[in-house]
Amino acid sequence: MRFHQLLSKATGLITRPAPTNSLTSAWRTQAARVPASVGSALRISAARRAFATSPLVERSLVQRPAPAWQGQAVVDGDIRALSLADYQGKYTVLVFYPANFTFVCPSELIAFSDRSAEFTALNTQVIGVSVDSEYSHLAWTQMPRNKGGLGDMKIPLLSDITKQISRDYGVLVEEAGVALRGLVIIDPAGHVRIHHVNDMPIGRSVDETLRLxxxxxxxxxxxxxxxANWKKGAATIVPTPKGSQSYFSSNNK
Incomplete structure (x- = not known):
């Protein structure tokens, strides 16, 4: 039995119900305090700091089945239907971002796209997600990178025009109508294993995503x-009181 399964059995995290209505309600309670404009949403506020202690934190998506989704996406320069079910048996990374034709967003998407081969080697598919339409996605990929565009992309760009996907994954700022920089890693069994959220001014690390x-x-x-700070090839820990002593004795002299 894996460590996270042992922990889940002890705490009941996986089996405890998580009503969707409660998740949405908790988010909306916090989002109601966020200014409507994207520019204002960039400002750090007391409401956002309060979010860290809100009931939503107790209902994290981690270890739970990933919310199903489907929509239109730009894939290899064409528009086609896409769904989470298409990636069953793979790791899936959802890279939520606020909006097309902006500033930090193209730097992130280009960085993930340019290293897509490394994700493929790990049986992983990266997908960019925003509330823009698939036509906006397509137009952005046709804009040169030296003008703020994306150019040819090696990862799909999914349209969340209804905002439901961003809402289901807990990254939507309701009043601003855009997503925060959420990064979600879903395992081949369809469970959320990583759920990180950055505020809008801060881009994410491809290296860290690969490490995770x-x-x-x-x-x-x-x-x-x-x-902490583990990288491929480094020492790991046997998760038992006796087994862990080998790591502790070697790394805490």
Whole structure:
């Protein structure tokens, strides 16, 4: 039995019900305090700091089945239907971002796209997601990178025009009508394993995303757990009182 399964059995995290209405309600309670404009949404506020202690935190999506989704996406320069079910048996990384034709967003999407081969080697598909239409996505990919566009993309760009996907994954700022920079890693069994959210001014790290996937896969394959700052090839921990002593004695002299 894997470490997260042992922990879940002890705490009941996976089996405890999480009503969708409560999740949405908790988010809307906090989002109601956020100014309507995207510009204002960039400002750090007391309401956002309060979010860290809101009931929503207790209902994290981590370890739970990923909310199903389907929609139109730009894939290899064409528009076609896409769904989470298409990636069953793979790791899936959802990269939520606020809006097309902006500033930090193209830097992130280009960075993930340019390293898509590394994700493919890890049986992983990265998908960019925003509330823009698929036609807006397509237009952005046809704009050159030196003008703020994306150019050719090696990852799909999913349209969340109804905002429901962003809402279901807890990253939508309701009053601003855009998503925060959420990064969600879903395992091949369809469970959320990582759920990180950045505020809008801060871009995400491709290196860190790859590290997290490698750590998840190492744990699944070997049953050992990955300590702070772990990288592929580094020491891991046997998650038992006796087994862990080898790591602690070697790394805490």
């Amino acid at each position: 996937i490698e750590a998840l896969q190492f744990h699944e394959q070997h049953g050992e757990v990955c300590p």
